[in-house]
Amino acid sequence: MKASRRKFLITTIAFSAAGIALFKSSLANAEWLSADFEPGSFDATMKQLLKGKPIVETDKIDLNIPEIAENGALVPITVTSSLKDIKNLAIVVEQNPIPLAIEAVLMPELEPFLSARLKLASTSFVFAIAETEKVCYSVKKKVKVTIGGCGG
Amino acid sequence: MSSIKIRTKRLDGNTQIRTLISHPMEHGRNKDKTTNKLIPAHYIQVLTVTHNGKPIAICNMGAGISKDPYFAFLLKGGSPGDQITIDWVDNLGNKDSEKHTIT
Numbered sequence: 001m002k003a004s005r006r007k008f009l010i011t012t013i014a015f016s017a018a019g020i021a022l023f024k025s026s027l028a029n030a031e032w033l034s035a036d037f038e039p040g041s042f043d044a045t046m047k048q049l050l051k052g053k054p055i056v057e058t059d060k061i062d063l064n065i066p067e068i069a070e071n072g073a074l075v076p077i078t079v080t081s082s083l084k085d086i087k088n089l090a091i092v093v094e095q096n097p098i099p100l101a102i103e104a105v106l107m108p109e110l111e112p113f114l115s116a117r118l119k120l121a122s123t124s125f126v127f128a129i130a131e132t133e134k135v136c137y138s139v140k141k142k143v144k145v146t147i148g149g150c151g152g
Numbered sequence: 153m154s155s156i157k158i159r160t161k162r163l164d165g166n167t168q169i170r171t172l173i174s175h176p177m178e179h180g181r182n183k184d185k186t187t188n189k190l191i192p193a194h195y196i197q198v199l200t201v202t203h204n205g206k207p208i209a210i211c212n213m214g215a216g217i218s219k220d221p222y223f224a225f226l227l228k229g230g231s232p233g234d235q236i237t238i239d240w241v242d243n244l245g246n247k248d249s250e251k252h253t254i255t
Contacts, residue, residue: 032197032241037214074218093216097181101216106225107208111166115224119179119216 036100042092045099049090049129053136058083061139063128072120072145079128081112081137088131089114095124120145156238156250160230167230167254169201171238172222179215195243201225202237230254 036048046055064078079089089112090103101118112130120126123144130137157172173196180193193215201209209225232254239249 032243033212036212076222078224096216098179098214098216100214102211102213104209104211107206109203109206109208109228111226111228113224113226115170115222117218117222119177119218 033103036103037098039098042094042099045092049092049100049103049131050136053131053134055129055136055138058137058139061128061130061137063126063139063141065126065141065143067142068144068146069120070146072122075118075120075143075145076115077118077126078115079113081130083112083130083132083137085132086112086130087133090129090131091116091118092127092129093118093120093124094127096121154250155248156240158236158238158250158252160236160252160254162230163226165229167227167234169225169227169236170222171201171224172220173199173240173248174220175240175242177215177217177219177221193243196221196240197243198241199223200239202235202239203227203230204235 036045038044060083061079061081064080065075069075077091079091086106088103088105091101092099093101096119102116104114106112106114118126120143123142125140125142127138127140155174159170161168161170175196176194177196178191178194180190182191183189184191195215196213196217199211199213200207208227211223234254236252236254237249238252239247241247
């Protein structure tokens with residue numbers, strides 16, 4: 001009786017240890033770009049995002065976002081572009097505590113199109129940044145938030 | 153039940169992939185009104201879209217995305233029978249995956 005209990009305990013411990021190991025490895029595999037999502041100033045985030053590439057304002061990216069958002073917790077945004085060789089599409093909200101909202105690596109199989117829903121802490125400029133081989137293209141639009149959007 | 157819903161639609165020779173994920177997306181600065189304690193951060197960090205086994209979009213995100221996030225992508229071409237898989241991993245290590253076949 002006692003022996004079987006001990007055996008049971010040992011196997012349980014062994015299995016839970018294996019479970020923790022699996023859990024850890026899955027976290028490591030996710031490769032989240034934590035440096036880009038540091039809470040900080042807008043300028044610091046932009047510097048991190050651009051990686052030394054020059055930034056050019058363009059009209060070839062279409063940023064579709066309401067000018068007045070009633071609720072900052074849910075602001076629909078659609079980014080489309082006629083630029084051909086976009087590798088990376090990022091959305092940055094100037095006044096958020098963590099300015100970078102999303103950074104999407106789009107493979108050539110996808111059209112330069114991304115739609116999402118953002119949280120806006122307050123009235124702010126929203127930037128869409130498209131990274132190509134040599135330069136980063138940006139477009140910005142001001143969104144007025146009438147209710148504080150901090151609520152989840 | 154999976155937390156991911158996927159819908160696809162043919163649009164002018166392209167395929168629109170829309171997804172809705174149920175997730176709290178807490179950024180860690182909200183307070184629980186009853187206990188007056190901060191709700192710990194809980195948000196999706198990486199979302200991967202795979203088309204027939206090949207990753208086509210890898211989205212890194214922070215808590216600046218709304219609760220129950222919605223995303224839409226536009227796939228060039230795409231034909232009926234193609235497999236679309238969407239995976240997410242959050243900051244607590246939870247993950248989910250859902251398969252969808254284009255019709």
